[in-house]
Amino acid sequence: MLHKVLRIHPEDNVLVALSDLKKDEKISFEGKDIVLTSHVPAKHKFTMQALQSDDKIYMYGIIVGKAVKEIAKGEVITVDNIAHQTAPYTGKRKPFSWKAPDVSSWKNRTFDGYHRPDGQVGTANYWLVVPLVFCENRNVDIMKQAFVEELGFAKPNPYKSFVKEMKQMYLEGNREGLHEAGVASLEQSGEQKLFKNVDGIKFLTHNGGCGGTRQDSEALCALIAGYINNPNVAGATILSLGCQNAQPAILKEKLAKIDPEFKKPVIILEQQEEGTEAQLLTRAIQATFLGLADADQLRRKPAPLSKLTIGLECGGSDGFSGISANPTLGQVSDMIAALGGKTILSEFPELCGVEQELINRCSTDAQAEKFVQLMRTYAASAEAVGSGFDMNPSPGNIKDGLITDAIKSAGAAKKGGTSPVKDVLDYTEIATRPGLNLLCSPGNDVESTTAMAGSGANIILFTTGLGTPTGNPVTPVIKVASNHRLAEKMPDIIDVDTGAVISGEKTIEEMGNELLDYIVQVASGKVQAKAVLLNQDDFIPWKRGVSL
Structure with missing residues (x-):
C-alpha cells in the first residue's frame, strides 16, 4: 500500500510527499494531524511544525538548510523560504562500527569476465585509440571511419533512412508527408563482427594536451593511463603530435606508477616523427589491427564477485x-x-x-x-x-x-x-x-x-x-x-x-x-x-x- 508521506529519519522536521497532496488536505502522521497550507507536489517536502527565520531544516538526520522567513506548519519548503546550510566538520569524532549484510547466498556466485595478466578481470574487452593532444582528433576520427563499419562494430542508425525518406518526399513535393514521416524501429545490424571476442574499438577525443596548465596535461596523461589500465581494456593506440605538453614520456611514467611491470600492449605514434598523415595512419591502422587480432584470442572465464x-x-x-x-x-x-x-x-x-x-x-x-x-x-x-x-x-x-x-x-x-x-x-x-x-x-x-x-x-x-x-x-x-x-x-x-x-x-x-x-x-x-x-x-x- 502506497503511503502518502515519508519521514526519512526520526530527527527530521519535514516530511516527503510520496504523491501529489492538495492544499487544506489533512495528513495524519504518528498520531498528529497536519493541515497543508499549500499544494505539495510529489517528491517535495513540507514542515511538521511552524519554523521561525534561521531555524534549521533536518533531513536524513542532518542539517540540510535553514528557514529564511517564517514557515507555517504544513507549508511546502521552496527556494523562497529556505536556503542551503550544513553543519561544520572536522577530523574523526567517534569510533565507527559496521555490521555487514548477509551475503552468504552470493559467496559462490561468479561472473564471466576477461582475465588480465595483472589479476584484474574485465566485464568487457575493448581496444582504445586516444590522442595525447587535440591536434590529433581528426586522425582519430579518420581511423574510426576506417575501422568501425568494416569490422562490424557500427551500430544501426535508423535516422539515416528517416532523412532519406524525408528527402525523397521533399523532392516529390509531398509536403504533407513530411509532417507524417517517422523513424522506423531500431533493428540490429546484420553486419557480423570480424573479432567476435572484442566488444569494440573506442575512439576517445578531447580538447586537452596542450595550452592550459601543465597540471592539466599531467592529469590528462594520468587519466589516459587509468583508461589503458582499466580491466575492460585489452590495449591501446596512442596518437601524439610531438610538440605538445602531454608528452608520451609522461604517459609512460603514469603507466609505470600504476604498475612497474605494465604488460598491456600500448602503441604510441608521433605525427612529427612519422612524416605524412598517410604514413602515420597506415602504421597506426596496421598496428591496431594486429592488436585487435591478439585481443580476440581472449575468452570469458568465471571470476568471483570480488x-x-x-x-x-x-x-x-x-x-x-x-x-x-x-x-x-x-x-x-x-x-x-x-x-x-x-x-x-x-x-x-x-x-x-x-x-x-x-x-x-x-x-x-x-x-x-x-x-x-x-x-x-x-x-x-x-x-x-x-x-x-x-x-x-x-x-x-x-x-x-x-x-x-x-x-x-x-x-x-x-x-x-x-x-x-x-x-x-x-x-x-x-x-x-x-x-x-x-x-x-x-x-x-x-x-x-x-x-x-x-x-x-x-x-x-x-x-x-x-x-x-x-x-x-x-x-x-x-x-x-x-x-x-x-x-x-x-x-x-x-x-x-x-x-x-x-x-x-x-x-x-x-x-x-x-x-x-x-x-x-x-x-x-x-x-x-x-x-x-x-x-x-x-x-x-x-x-x-x-x-x-
Whole structure:
C-alpha cells in the first residue's frame, strides 16, 4: 500500500510527499494531524511544525538548510523560504562500527569476465585509440571511419533512412508527408563482427594536451593511463603530435606508477616523427589491427564477485532518488564490500553536508585528513570565482524537490551505503583497496563517470529520477530509475526500476539483490546495458578547476 508521506529519519522536521497532496488536505502522521497550507507536489517536502527565520531544516538526520522567513506548519519548503546550510566538520569524532549484510547466498556466485595478466578481470574487452593532444582528433576520427563499419562494430542508425525518406518526399513535393514521416524501429545490424571476442574499438577525443596548465596535461596523461589500465581494456593506440605538453614520456611514467611491470600492449605514434598523415595512419591502422587480432584470442572465464569494481553515480536526480535508487546502490555497495570487491563514490560537491559522517567512517586518520583537505580545497576553488557548492542543484533538481545542495547531497551520499571508507582517492588515482573508495571528482555526470572508469571501475551504476542518457566508452553504465513513471517513459535508457520501493512493493534489500543479479548478467556479457546499446560513449577529462 502506497503511503502518502515519508519521514526519512526520526530527527527530521519535514516530511516527503510520496504523491501529489492538495492544499487544506489533512495528513495524519504518528498520531498528529497536519493541515497543508499549500499544494505539495510529489517528491517535495513540507514542515511538521511552524519554523521561525534561521531555524534549521533536518533531513536524513542532518542539517540540510535553514528557514529564511517564517514557515507555517504544513507549508511546502521552496527556494523562497529556505536556503542551503550544513553543519561544520572536522577530523574523526567517534569510533565507527559496521555490521555487514548477509551475503552468504552470493559467496559462490561468479561472473564471466576477461582475465588480465595483472589479476584484474574485465566485464568487457575493448581496444582504445586516444590522442595525447587535440591536434590529433581528426586522425582519430579518420581511423574510426576506417575501422568501425568494416569490422562490424557500427551500430544501426535508423535516422539515416528517416532523412532519406524525408528527402525523397521533399523532392516529390509531398509536403504533407513530411509532417507524417517517422523513424522506423531500431533493428540490429546484420553486419557480423570480424573479432567476435572484442566488444569494440573506442575512439576517445578531447580538447586537452596542450595550452592550459601543465597540471592539466599531467592529469590528462594520468587519466589516459587509468583508461589503458582499466580491466575492460585489452590495449591501446596512442596518437601524439610531438610538440605538445602531454608528452608520451609522461604517459609512460603514469603507466609505470600504476604498475612497474605494465604488460598491456600500448602503441604510441608521433605525427612529427612519422612524416605524412598517410604514413602515420597506415602504421597506426596496421598496428591496431594486429592488436585487435591478439585481443580476440581472449575468452570469458568465471571470476568471483570480488573482482568487481563498481562506480556509484547519480544524475538528473529527483526527490525520490535519495529514497529508492540511491539507497539501493548503497545496499549493493555494502554487499560488494562484504564480498571483497571495490566500490567508488565520487562527486565531491554532492557530499556537501555529509562530510562528518564520511570522515567518521574512514578507516584511518590519514584518510580522514585527506578527505577533509580535498573537500576544503575544492570548496575554496569554487568560492574563489564567486560560486560554491550551494549553487549545485540544477533547475531540474529543484523542480523535482531537491531544493538545496545539502538536500541533494544527503540523498546522493546514500549511494555509498554504510560500510567503512577504505581509501580516499584524488582525481586519477586508482582504486586498489577492497571496500568503499571516495574519489574526488566534479558533480558533472560525464566528468564523474569519466573519472571513475579512469580509476578502475569495470561497472558503473547510475541512478536518475529525471532521465539522462550518459554512458562511458569502456565501462558499462547501468541506469537505475528512482520511480516507475521514468522507467515507463524512457525505457530506452533505463535498465532497472526501483520505483517499487516508493510504492511499498519491495524493500531496499530486495531491490539490492535484484540489482546485483542484473550486474552479474551485464558483467558476464549476457545482457547489454542500455547505454551500451545506444553507443553512448561520453568522455570528458576534468581540467582541475571549478566544475560543480
